[in-house]
Amino acid sequence: MTGSIEQGISQTHGNTHILHFLVRLPRPMEQVWPALTTGDGLAAWFTPADVLEPRLGGAVTLRDVGSGHVTAWDVDRVAEYTVQDGGRIRFHLERDGEEGSALRFTHEFEGEQESEPRWHARFERLIAFLEAGAP
Template sequence: MDLGTYGEHQGRPAVRFERVYAHPVERVWQAVATPEGLAHWFPSAVELEPREGGTITFSGDPNMEPTTGTVVAFEPPRLLAFTWGGDELRFGLEPAGDHGCRLTLVNVLGETDAAARNAAGWSVCLAELDKHLAGAEAHGPHSATALSWKPLYEAYVASGMPSGAAVPGMPAEDGPVTGS
């Protein structure tokens, strides 16, 4: 599994992931920018107004309360960006090869110590997206068939990624392994 990287995006801390898929940009756009596509792999059910300045709502995550954000960029089929709590998520798509697509997911962090936690979560989610785009059953990141979050988190902490943020839905005694 390709792990994400930690760095900065426009001067803010961020985790970044890249994936290349053997599908055209339009196919991957449907998976990452529509409520129907996101339902297979994103941690919350999503409703969105598909326009810059539109509202995006998140619900159904067993570890978080429903919330809303703002669509900050909507440029089909190349870029979707929105706020989620203190974070910003950016899904960038570009052609890769003759018929493929490169997805770049950047999670601009509201808090630096959330890097390892969020990176582990996105690793689980992206594994579900990989399944969905491959035509396999993808039951979402909270399903019994999803990757286990904790070993991924521990790998990110061991790599030196900033950590220590609380983990929603996890008792404090099982909470994050402290690192940097």
């Protein structure tokens, strides 16, 4: 299975922007989870996590994004980080066939700091990272 970015939707409500993506990943959820929830995993495709306490309410600092808290945590399924000036970043994993995963991604933020093309490029790096056999 190869990965693909199947959907990118951008919505604006006043000054609030919401990006949604559906990303099909070439690895099972258990192998994708560390790429979304560990410092090394996030650094490989998104940004380093200088602080990441893997639990609901835990502290998180995503370099170049901001500091805040883990606002949703369901092991192997949902990780959500809400960071000051960076908004709410939510990763929701689902099984996708025998060997793959589907990532339903949402980023809700104020201002203009993010864009659909930037996230698309990040997800291309995530797919490449997983296809290369990331742990």
